[in-house]
Every structure is written in structure tokens, then in C-alpha cells.
Amino acid sequence: MTALAPGKALRLAFGETITDLAATDKRIVVLDGDTGSSTFTSLFEAEYPDRFFQMGITEQNMLGMAAGMASLGLVPIVSTFSCFIVSRAHDSIRVLIAQPRANVKLMGGYAGLLAGMTGKTHLMFDDVSIMRAMANMTVVAPADEVETRSALKAIIEYDGPVYFRLTRSDSPILFDDDYEFKLGKAVTVRKGTDVTVFSTGVQTARAYEAAEALALEGIDVHLVHVPTIKPLDVDAVVAAAAKTGLVVTTEEHTIIGGLGGAIAEALGVNAPTPMTLHGLQDVFGESGPDGALLDKYGISAEKTAAAIRDAVANR
Amino acid sequence: MTQTMTNYTPDDMAEFARQARVRILEAVKHANGGHVGGPYSAADMLAVLYFGMLNIRPDEPDWPDRDRFVLSKGHSSIALYTMLALRGYFPVEELLTFDSIDSRLQGHPDMTLTPGIDMSSGSLGLGFAGALGIALGARATGRDFTTFVMLGDGECNEGVVWEGAHVAARYALDNVVAIVDHNKLQQFGWTGESLDDRITPYTGTQLADRWRAFGWEVMEMDGHDIPEVLATLEAAKQVEGRPAAVIAHTVKGKGVSYMEGNYTWHSRVPNDEEFAIAMRELGESEGGAS
Numbered sequence: 001m002t003a004l005a006p007g008k009a010l011r012l013a014f015g016e017t018i019t020d021l022a023a024t025d026k027r028i029v030v031l032d033g034d035t036g037s038s039t040f041t042s043l044f045e046a047e048y049p050d051r052f053f054q055m056g057i058t059e060q061n062m063l064g065m066a067a068g069m070a071s072l073g074l075v076p077i078v079s080t081f082s083c084f085i086v087s088r089a090h091d092s093i094r095v096l097i098a099q100p101r102a103n104v105k106l107m108g109g110y111a112g113l114l115a116g117m118t119g120k121t122h123l124m125f126d127d128v129s130i131m132r133a134m135a136n137m138t139v140v141a142p143a144d145e146v147e148t149r150s151a152l153k154a155i156i157e158y159d160g161p162v163y164f165r166l167t168r169s170d171s172p173i174l175f176d177d178d179y180e181f182k183l184g185k186a187v188t189v190r191k192g193t194d195v196t197v198f199s200t201g202v203q204t205a206r207a208y209e210a211a212e213a214l215a216l217e218g219i220d221v222h223l224v225h226v227p228t229i230k231p232l233d234v235d236a237v238v239a240a241a242a243k244t245g246l247v248v249t250t251e252e253h254t255i256i257g258g259l260g261g262a263i264a265e266a267l268g269v270n271a272p273t274p275m276t277l278h279g280l281q282d283v284f285g286e287s288g289p290d291g292a293l294l295d296k297y298g299i300s301a302e303k304t305a306a307a308i309r310d311a312v313a314n315r
Numbered sequence: 316m317t318q319t320m321t322n323y324t325p326d327d328m329a330e331f332a333r334q335a336r337v338r339i340l341e342a343v344k345h346a347n348g349g350h351v352g353g354p355y356s357a358a359d360m361l362a363v364l365y366f367g368m369l370n371i372r373p374d375e376p377d378w379p380d381r382d383r384f385v386l387s388k389g390h391s392s393i394a395l396y397t398m399l400a401l402r403g404y405f406p407v408e409e410l411l412t413f414d415s416i417d418s419r420l421q422g423h424p425d426m427t428l429t430p431g432i433d434m435s436s437g438s439l440g441l442g443f444a445g446a447l448g449i450a451l452g453a454r455a456t457g458r459d460f461t462t463f464v465m466l467g468d469g470e471c472n473e474g475v476v477w478e479g480a481h482v483a484a485r486y487a488l489d490n491v492v493a494i495v496d497h498n499k500l501q502q503f504g505w506t507g508e509s510l511d512d513r514i515t516p517y518t519g520t521q522l523a524d525r526w527r528a529f530g531w532e533v534m535e536m537d538g539h540d541i542p543e544v545l546a547t548l549e550a551a552k553q554v555e556g557r558p559a560a561v562i563a564h565t566v567k568g569k570g571v572s573y574m575e576g577n578y579t580w581h582s583r584v585p586n587d588e589e590f591a592i593a594m595r596e597l598g599e600s601e602g603g604a605s
Contacts, residue, residue, distance in 0.1 A: 064443075064444020068445040073456075094438075095436075
């Protein structure tokens with residue numbers, strides 16, 4: 001497989017970027033759910049101790065307090081593990097952030113399958129489905145450190161609640177330094193003619209490596225990265241699907257209601273297209289090293305290539 | 316902090332509370348639904364807040380330096396709407412749109428719709444968290460206003476209340492005053508000696524003890540004694556170095572004999588006869604004020 005250049009973990013890019021942005025944007029404050037040493041809000045605290053608020057392990061309260069701070073014109077960036085934001089504090093988000101459109105940015109750290117040795121309690125890969133179903137919520141899953149930096153800037157400029165998906169492990173670099181994320185826009189990563197693959201988050205790097213490997217077999221993949229899962233770039237999705245007439249979606253997330261679900265909804269209504277939903281099945285995760293987890297749960301670059309290969313063979 | 320000055324006397328506040336009880340029952344009867352017991356236990360305190368305590372500008376609801384009030388026991392919304400109307404935020408006639416389609420007066424407070432609502436609430440315990448965020452944000456932005464937040468005693472069952480109580484004490488948020496409407500009953504509650512008998516969620520000093528244990532300055536008051544409410548809230552506002560909680564001893568359904576202490580009036584619509592009795596007891600003509 002063609003390897004991309006190694007890059008930082010999205011969490012590290014996040015910690016660095018919010019610290020940079022806070023220098024010029026005085027509205028930014030950070031609320032931490034006692035995980036700053038993991039999520040790298042520690043970098044922000046070191047630079048801006050007066051704008052860093054340790055909330056302890058009080059997620060429901062933390063998300064509510066963020067809404068109160070937002071009502072004064074501050075831009076609270078709330079950070080802890082995705083499972084604790086999305087599941088534990090769901091009601092606070094719904095009632096105090098989504099319904100009033102509070103300008104709070106929800107940083108779902110350690111999202112997806114690769115959360116070290118935590119196991120099923122902490123492995124959160126139905127976060128996109130849950131947050132996508134909530135009215136007024138924008139959902140973004142960046143692919144690499146470059147896109148994380150650009151997307152953070154964009155979502156802080158945007159006035160409204162955003163769920164932002166961050167991951168723990170180092171991620172290869174997919175985009176050039178001058179790449180600019182545009183909220184609500186999908187981006188073509190690779191042009192091809194045989195099959196359209198839609199991917200999001202850090203899974204896009206695996207999809208890219210899969211596509212490059214498949215090219216050697218004569219399968220020409222059209223790869224579209226969808227960092228904003230809600231609102232979905234429906235026009236781009238329909239156009240990209242029409243290019244090949246065959247669609248595979250892939251994500252480090254359950255196939256129920258995430259990127260695959262969103263694209264199935266869009267294509268089903270607008271342009272029905274044969275499609276395969278590739279990603280995590282209807283299961284919870286378990287502890288294990290990254291490579292073993294990716295392999296066992298079927299979303300490694302190799303297994304992603306196999307899913308695309310099968311879809312093309314069966315068209 | 317400065318002493319709050321308004322032109323209203325305690326007698327005026329008592330009169331506004333009386334009018335509020337009339338308008339509350341009218342709105343609930345008109346909507347054919349809504350809460351009564353909790354609004355009635357809170358009415359006197361809300362009258363003190365809106366006519367004797369809060370530094371606000373009804374003609375400029377979003378004035379950045381205003382005191383904030385959050386009704387965390389959001390199901391008592393009609394009491395708050397009534398007080399906002401009486402204070403001049405919108406016409407009292409609008410109260411009869413309560414709970415109707417397209418109304419600005421929703422079943423629970425919605426900060427995006429109603430002038431004067433500083434924080435949405437309804438899912439219990441969350442308004443309290445929002446209020447604490449306002450207080451912490453006020454400190455972070457160098458603003459010197461007070462945030463008042465009213466909780467129910469049943470609401471204090473919620474774990475999120477105690478998450479917030481801990482964090483507020485950790486930050487020594489002395490710009491927030493929590494008022495706990497301790498009316499001793501919740502919607503259904505725990506059974507007492509018979510199925511008709513419902514007991515208080517917190518007996519004796521349990522509620523005060525809890526807040527004190529979480530590091531709050533605790534005061535107690537009779538939530539229906541207007542001069543005492545005025546004095547206690549003023550004292551709570553002046554507390555320095557820690558947040559203040561005022562346990563307000565109240566009677567659910569206060570002001571109408573057949574509602575007082577009767578849990579079934581938590582949420583109930585009066586029939587015509589009950590309405591007439593209530594209006595009479597509230598010193599209003601039997602047809603109400605509207």
C-alpha cells in the first residue's frame with residue numbers, strides 16, 4: 001500500500017490550534033472535563049490560564065455552563081472524550097446548546113475505534129449518528145492535522161453549535177499545507193472512473209491508501225472526503241455518485257446513521273445509486289492495539305480496499 | 316455591589332404577586348393545561364425579584380449589564396411570564412397565548428422566543444448549570460451583575476445540580492444566588508401514610524445541610540413573607556467568597572385554600588367552580604381579571 005507521510009494526532013493539532021487562535025480571538029474560552037492531559041487542552045491552559053476553566057468530572061454541568069458562558073458572547077470550546085460529551089451530557093446539549101443555538105463548540109476527543117486500551121465503555125463510534133440527528137447541530141470530522149487546523153478556524157468563525165470529532169492516534173497527512181477547509185463542502189481527494197468512495201474523518205487516509213493500491217489492480221477510485229457530515233454537501237455527493245454510478249461509503253464509525261447513513265438518505269431521495277456501506281458494524285468495541293482493532297473490525301486500509309474491490313466486482 | 320433601588324414598596328410587590336396568581340390561573344384555564352402549584356409557591360419571590368431586586372430594563376431586555384434570572388424549575392414558566400408581563404416586557408393580554416401554537420410563551424422557558432428570558436430551561440437541573448455558566452462568564456468578562464437562579468426542591472434530586480454546586484464552590488462564585496423553592500412536594504413524590512399522602516423529598520434541615528456541605532453560604536427564609544424575602548435576597552447578594560443558596564420555605568399552591576399542600580395541583584386545570592373559588596380567595600371578581 002502507498003503510505004502517506006506521518007502526521008500528528010488530531011488532538012495535538014487541536015490543542016495547538018486553539019491556543020494559536022486564542023491570541024487574536026478573545027472570545028475563546030476552554031472548558032475541560034478533567035481530560036486536558038489527554039486532549040491537549042493542557043497547551044491552552046499553560047498559555048491562557050485565565051481563560052481555561054477546569055470543570056472536573058461534571059459533564060452534564062459542564063455543557064450547561066458552556067451555554068451560559070456563550071449567552072454572554074464568549075465562544076466556549078468544551079473538551080473531553082466523545083463518549084462523555086455525546087452520551088453523558090446529551091440532554092444538556094439538546095436543551096441548552098442545540099435548541100437555543102448556543103455558540104458552543106463540542107470537542108469530541110478520542111472518538112472512533114482507536115482509543116488506546118480503554119475498551120467498549122470509551123470507544124465512541126455512534127457519535128456522528130447521535131449528533132447528526134439533533135436539530136441545529138453541525139457535525140465535522142477532519143481527516144488530518146492540516147484539516148483540523150483549518151476546520152477549527154472555520155467552526156469558530158461560524159456562529160452556532162458544532163460537534164467536532166477528534167481522535168487519539170497519530171494520523172497520516174492527506175492535505176497540503178495550503179488546503180482550506182470550507183464548512184459544508186466535500187472535497188475530491190482523488191479522481192477516478194470506476195467507483196465513487198465517500199469517506200470522512202481519519203478513515204479518509206485509509207481510503208486513500210486503499211484507492212492507490214486498487215489503482216495497481218486496475219480499479220480507478222473516485223475518492224471524495226466529506227468532513228462536514230451535517231449539513232451534507234448533497235449537490236457534491238449526487239454529482240460524485242453520478243460520475244461512476246457505484247458508491248462505497250467508508251468511516252471509522254457505525255454504518256448506522258453516520259456518513260453512510262447520511263449519503264444513503266441523500267442518494268436515496270435524489271439519485272438512487274447502488275451502494276455499499278463500509279465501516280463498523282452494529283457492535284461495541286473492545287480493548288486492543290490500533291492495528292489489531294482496525295483489522296478485527298474491518299476498517300484497515302487493506303480491508304477497506306477489499307470492500308471496494310468487492311463492490312466493483314459485484315456491480 | 317450596590318444596594319438595589321426600585322420605586323416599589325413591599326405592599327406593591329404583594330399586590331403584583333396577587334395579580335400574578337390570578338393571571339396564572341387564567342392562563343392555565345385558557346390553555347386547558349399547565350402548572351399551578353409550583354408557580355403559586357414561587358409567585359411572592361418572583362414579585363420581589365422583578366419589582367424589588369433585579370437590576371433590569373424591560374424596554375431593553377438584552378442590556379448586557381442587567382442582572383440575570385434563570386428559572387431552572389422551568390415548569391413554573393407561567394409564573395415567570397406573568398411577572399415579565401406585569402413588569403412591562405410584553406402586554407399582559409399575551410399571557411392568554413400561553414401554550415398555544417406559535418406563541419412566544421412556551422410550556423417551558425425559551426430564551427430564543429420570549430423577551431426577558433435569560434436562559435432556556437425545562438429539563439431539571441440544567442437551568443442551574445446555565446446560570447452558573449453565566450456567573451462564571453460574567454467574571455471572565457469583568458461584568459459586575461448578579462445571577463439569580465430558582466430551583467425546585469424536587470429538582471434537587473437531579474445529580475447535575477450537585478455537579479454544579481461543587482464547581483460553583485470550587486470557583487467561589489459569589490455573584491450567583493440560588494433560591495430553592497422548598498414547597499415540600501414534587502409532581503408525584505414518595506408515598507406517606509396513604510396513597511393520597513405525599514411526603515417532602517427533604518425533611519428538616521436536609522436540604523440546607525446539602526448545600527452547606529457543598530460549600531455554599533446557606534440562608535433560609537419564609538418564601539411568602541415579602542419583607543423577609545427582600546432582606547434575605549439582599550443579604551445573599553452581598554455574600555463574598557462563596558456562592559449563596561437561599562432555602563425558601565414555601566407552600567405549594569399558596570394562596571388558594573384547596574390547592575395548598577395538595578400535590579395534585581402540581582399540574583391541573585381548575586373547573587369553573589374551582590376557578591371562581593380561587594378568584595374569590597385571591598380578592599378578584601369571580602370572572603377573573605381578563
